[in-house]
Amino acid sequence: MIKRVLVLLLLAISSGSVVAQTANDSLPRLESKTKNALNVADQLAYQAALRYNDLDVAKIKLFDLMVRNPEDLRYMEALGSLYFESGQNASAALVAMDILKVNDKNVGALEIAAYALEQLGAFDRALPYYESLNLLTGDNFSLYKSAYLQFSLKRYAEALNSVNMLVKNAKADEKIGFPISETETQQISMKAAALNLKGLIYLDQNAKTEAKAAFTEALSLESNFLQAKENLQKSN
Template structure:
């Protein structure tokens, strides 16, 4: 039987469904389920995933709002994100990819000056965060 049909608030099942949809590339369905999960759990990592999905789905206002919420959350002071560059995994303060994402949102909305500031801020926090450097280079072309 469907676990959610029996217990619609089953957060474990919601997370499995959301991640499965995301892995299948069904980002809109993944986002819907992550939103349901977030409403049940108020989980920092869930909101983090939602922000990136919202960017991918061009929901820039929601993405930007969630970035602001994440940046102000107490968890942001300690949380990290792992990224692999050239087969080497590195951990960064969660703020670095969030600031970079804010820059991408600003690029998408035509706010190139703000985007440049975001990418530069991300690089000030983590000079070896290659994505911010690549985004800044692309912006300066």
Template sequence: MKKIIYILVVIGGILQCNKTNAQSADSLNFIDVDVQKNMAIYELAMQFNDPPVARMALYNLLFYSNNQSAVLDSLAMMYYNLNQMPSVALVTKENLVLNPDNQVALELSAIALNQLGAKDQALDNYEKLFLKNNDSRTLYQVAFMQYELKRYTESSTSVDILLKRSDIDELKMRFTKLDKTQQEVSMRAALLNLKALLAQQDGDIPKAKELFLEALNAAPGFELAQINLSKAGK
């Protein structure tokens, strides 16, 4: 699964103060100063690795910002990096009400919902995201979740679409090995492994074994494919 490892910095240059003609010069100045103060607090807290203070600064900025979606992106990303998936799900749910086309919110929501066990909702967001970004990694997530949800025909269609794409040999997928270390293989190898699992579900064991071997040819030492091949037909 694609893992987002960066903090989304969208505050500077995006936040807009809620100014109206009815506000006095003094009140405008107060708002400007408070926004700048909270932006500075956020940046310093991130620099000093103090998530609670950075998070509070974001909540304060939500009070002033006309672009709440941008602030909510940063807040959801912060919760994601803290592995607080219930909060990620709640923040992104609110964000998608404000902006259903927000790709950052769609992806973070899908990741969080998947980890929380709400796989149908996660798949729905991945499918919406793919319609917007046409990204092979997103479609792989769609295909794999369709398999997990036993929507085998749909998963097979998604895999076949991916296998025709030109970028699947360059893209890398990560899998956790038995010793808990990470192994990187090409997306082609991952797709062939998934296609083999689908053949196994159809009862075509010879085809499944053939595809597991193709996956191993594409990525020698691919542990998951080796394990699946050893179990095929048993």
């Protein structure tokens, strides 16, 4: 199923965004008053659909607004958010990538593209969006995600560079969640999380001495860090 979704995603990416092109080439031009009246009606219907949790109708109204107003990215942004919040990751990623073709510094679209593609297992496609997000915002969470994906793709030198930057720049009040059960998450400091990831990078390369040192340092910061404890045992 995941492979099928990724194939469809790649086909859609290669075809490019057709919303604006179709709207500009095929639709008759509306008088300003008519266009404004239709926009107001669709916006009211969209808001009502959200209020009554009818997401299908909300999406339809957004499509109408997008086709009628191809230059206004707000409607695509809202559609991408709806897809993302409802777990439709392939659709969310496609919308976000179309937005980024127009504005490659759109932070919301970068976040959605990165996370949605990661959830689809397309790590190599998600990584550039996390990296762009970090360069644009300086956000340490996106730097952590970049390091994790680099590690997952076995790009060890890049992953270690990202982790070392994170260890240096992590703020004391920054936390990241690690699942410890289906319903529970353990909040861990960003620096300790980065050190744990550093240990995993070394462990994956069978450098157990370096891995053990990294896990030990992570536990010196967060003594109850369950993942680091488990990983430390693996490095012995």
